[in-house]
Amino acid sequence: MEWEVIFKWLPKFYQGAVLTLELVGIAVVLGLILAVPLGIARASKLWYVRALPYGYIFFFRGTPLLVQLFLVYYGLAQFDVIRDSFMWPYLRDPFWCATATMTLHTTAYIAEILRGAIQAIPPGEIEAARALGMSRAKALFYIVLPRAARIGLPAYSNEVILMLKASSLASTVTLLELTGMTRTIIARNYLTVDMFFTAGVFYLVISFLLVQAFKQLERWMRVDACQGR
Amino acid sequence: MNIDLYGFGPALAAGALMTVKLALCALCLGLVLGLLGALAKTSPYKPLQWLGSTYSTLVRGVPELLWVLLMYYGTVNLMSALGEAFGNPELALNPFAAGVIALGLCFGAYATEVFRGAILAIPKGHREAGVALGMSKVRIFTRLIMPQMWRIALPGLGNLFMILMKDTALVSVISLEEIMRQAQNAVLFSKLPFTFYLVAAFMYLGLTILAMTGMHLLEKRAARGFVRTT
Numbered sequence: 001m002e003w004e005v006i007f008k009w010l011p012k013f014y015q016g017a018v019l020t021l022e023l024v025g026i027a028v029v030l031g032l033i034l035a036v037p038l039g040i041a042r043a044s045k046l047w048y049v050r051a052l053p054y055g056y057i058f059f060f061r062g063t064p065l066l067v068q069l070f071l072v073y074y075g076l077a078q079f080d081v082i083r084d085s086f087m088w089p090y091l092r093d094p095f096w097c098a099t100a101t102m103t104l105h106t107t108a109y110i111a112e113i114l115r116g117a118i119q120a121i122p123p124g125e126i127e128a129a130r131a132l133g134m135s136r137a138k139a140l141f142y143i144v145l146p147r148a149a150r151i152g153l154p155a156y157s158n159e160v161i162l163m164l165k166a167s168s169l170a171s172t173v174t175l176l177e178l179t180g181m182t183r184t185i186i187a188r189n190y191l192t193v194d195m196f197f198t199a200g201v202f203y204l205v206i207s208f209l210l211v212q213a214f215k216q217l218e219r220w221m222r223v224d225a226c227q228g229r
Numbered sequence: 230m231n232i233d234l235y236g237f238g239p240a241l242a243a244g245a246l247m248t249v250k251l252a253l254c255a256l257c258l259g260l261v262l263g264l265l266g267a268l269a270k271t272s273p274y275k276p277l278q279w280l281g282s283t284y285s286t287l288v289r290g291v292p293e294l295l296w297v298l299l300m301y302y303g304t305v306n307l308m309s310a311l312g313e314a315f316g317n318p319e320l321a322l323n324p325f326a327a328g329v330i331a332l333g334l335c336f337g338a339y340a341t342e343v344f345r346g347a348i349l350a351i352p353k354g355h356r357e358a359g360v361a362l363g364m365s366k367v368r369i370f371t372r373l374i375m376p377q378m379w380r381i382a383l384p385g386l387g388n389l390f391m392i393l394m395k396d397t398a399l400v401s402v403i404s405l406e407e408i409m410r411q412a413q414n415a416v417l418f419s420k421l422p423f424t425f426y427l428v429a430a431f432m433y434l435g436l437t438i439l440a441m442t443g444m445h446l447l448e449k450r451a452a453r454g455f456v457r458t459t
Contacts, residue, residue, distance in 0.1 A: 067429050070409075203291050
């Protein structure tokens, strides 16, 4: 191990890690917001409400993120309509393409988590809310969603870690996040194993910190106390 | 629907075959690694436990893409040193081997947890019954634990296999001619990126559906004797 060289490049690695965190942060927060209506619709009893979210989730979970990324970044340029539209300055930029794709991708997974969580709520609790005279909307906001949030939180933390690792794909569309930065550095100093090792340590540290943060969040939301059946 | 593939149909089909080959080879390696990992993690020996959990934590904490790149670009020195020792200085991992090792390693790390869960889910009495009958440790594992373990581990392994199938796209980065790479080649000539990447997406979707059907059949077979057919 060439520790001195590793230390010399640490600021660059840090820059890459910051970009990685930006990508992941935007994707999982936006994804969560988009996934709430999608997940609720996916858990609906009516087939025509369920159909569209089902198709969306099936497509995004059934194809690799790399393909989706290439479809958005390279693929959209095929259409003149998009090239001439006001969206083009954004869709030409790898950062926006990567965040958009990762958001759409993770939305599908989070929606599926949410569906599982909604369906795991004991029916008696929803019946109790309705028996107390709550409207369907009120029961959804005060009973179903808070309950589903606690059931789904552990799975959501898994999804965030998976997105952290998936963000390395953004390096294929020229973004210099942690993996991209590592490849650039390797092109400069040829210390392949040392540099990949450092990047790996960075990923491990970030995922360790995320896991700890989610543990705190679970404690704060009193997930354990609410699991009593 | 008639999609004009500009003569790239056969290349894409060959790519699909390569993807399937890659996925199946990685699956075999991953199952072995996962089984070993789970055995290490559930063994009573501390060093083995430590080894198993280090393997699964380390590999799961680092992106698959990084493993693929590391296996391909990072092993050049090691392989040429090995090659020199055996009198073949041009020894190197080809993209396929690097992809299989990297993806197998990742699959194995996740499979370790799935298998461990399955081993722990088998009632203790079954093992004790084996001991009481005078079976050896190996025999208890192959005759009592393994057959029951499959049924419990199968849904988890199925999920992992779907993930593995999609991760094969990553190996295109080290220029293995699978679906994604063939689509890139096609785009290079035809200048129709959306069309070809969409075709690639649907090919992966098709493979996923195939794998799902296969998984369903396997699960049904493994669950015979457990669900009452009416």
